[in-house]
Amino acid sequence: MLSFLQCKCYLLILLMKKQRCDKIIELEKKIHSCRICITNPRYYPPLPHEPRPVVYLSDTASIAIAGQAPGLRVHESSIPFNDRSGETLRNWLSVTRNQFYDRSLFAIIPMGFCFPGYDQNKSDLPPRRECQEIWHKEVFQAMPQIKLVLAIGSYAQKWHITGLKYKTVSETVSDWKNILSIRQPRGYNVIPLPHPSWRNTFWLQKHPWFQDELIVYLRHLIHKFL
Known part of the structure; x- marks a missing residue:
């Protein structure tokens, strides 16, 4: 039988877990209600459509997937990586x-929570900077259990990798x-990845080590956490 002290410690742990879970739920609600890019944007022009943040927070996941920003298809479905790039990414991770989409396994935190719209060439605009400036520090403080961040693309890499010296x-x-071997100030390690888009097919073909070395190790690491 458990002693009184053991029972007390166990109940305290359960209480702390519930408080963390409640905090995550409340934080995600706040993010989903955010309209600053329309009502009081820090940068112009304002968001060209109604905000629809797409973010998966977690109080248990050890891995965070940090991409750029939702595309139009993700904006319409509210499901992150619900497109061909998502299929490629899931294949990379095996x-x-x-x-x-199991929040107990993965948190999904793009640098911009909403689809930013298109530029004049019909390409996605960069992620809105308001998300990173207002939310990201609080988000990762609320998820201290994160051990590994998959930083996809330059915007995520510049924010998650302290002192990043590379331009591309x-x-x-x-x-x-080398980047993976360094523990970041926020307490996690980072694996940098290119965007899993068909547009990067030539880059992937030109750099076979990505599939032969990085992806092999990435799959090993992911399943170690899972």
Whole structure:
């Protein structure tokens, strides 16, 4: 039988877990109600459509996926990586769709929470800076259990990798072993990745080490956490 002290400690742990869970739920509600990019934008022009933040917070996941910003299809479905790039990313990680969307396993925190719209060439605009400036510090403080961040693209890499010295995603990803070996000030390690878009097919073909070395190690690491 458990002693009184053991029972007390166990109940205290359960209480702390519930408080953390409640905090995550409340924080995600606040993010979903955020309209600053329309009502009081820090940068112009304002968001060209109604905000629809797409973010998965977690009080248990050890891995955070940090991308750029939702595309139009994700904006319409409110499901992160619900497109071809998501299929590629899940293949890189060697996880099922159910595993990928299991919040107990993965948090999904893009640098911009909403689809930013298109530029004049019909390409996605950069992620809104308001999200990073207002929310990201609080989000990662609320998730101290995160051990590994998959930083996809330059915007995520510049924020998650302290003192990043490289100017291109290619240079950053090429130095993935060294970057992964460094514990970041927020308490997690980082693996930099290119965006899993068809637009990067040529880059992937030109750099076979990405599939032969980085992806092999990434899958090993992911399943170690899972």
